[in-house]
Amino acid sequence: AQSVTQPDIHITVSEGASLELRCNYSYGATPYLFWYVQSPGQGLQLLLKYFSGDTLVQGIKGFEAEFKRSQSSFNLRKPSVHWSDAAEYFCAVGATPGAAGNKLTFGGGTRVLVKP
């Protein structure tokens, strides 16, 4: 069975500092990986996704993530955090695109607090 682990439940970062959120996955085949962001009281918004090709993926809002097969990781990064980046971030793994109804398995989430 597939699983996703986000080791950090909370992260506090100063505005302007860099941010890295960790994600480790377990999946028996080629993983399809996603990062979503949830602002307070809102639904989930897709930041970026990885299906194949270049292992460094660029997303919206200045985020990027790097897929490392050898480490089963898909960490999310941002060079300089803005106060509006305070939110909860979810890593997810899915089955082959178009298969199994696009079922996603989510990690537990990492809540990011931005200090002024």
Next chain:
Amino acid sequence: NAGVTQTPKFQVLKTGQSMTLQCAQDMNHEYMSWYRQDPGMGLRLIHYSVGAGITDQGEVPNGYNVSRSTTEDFPLRLLSAAPSQTSVYFCAAATGGDDTQYFGPGTRLTVL
């Protein structure tokens, strides 16, 4: 184009009551899913559908029913609400080609 809409936004039920959470999408996406979100557990899949007339169970289906009579609508029914079903419920829609799941704004349900 409203995307994925959910009603109601908030609901309080008593134990044993039944209700239906509504989900509608105007993107003509074939895949729809229901997730529940609980603190520290991320989102867990309840039921999903790969098209009208086809549904299947996800990770945590007990206590919930779904049906998919049209492409647009995917209601989630709680047959006899229990306090363990207190959660935030999200509906999502996706298309097989893109695979991005588009989420609704959620329904916050409290069962007393």
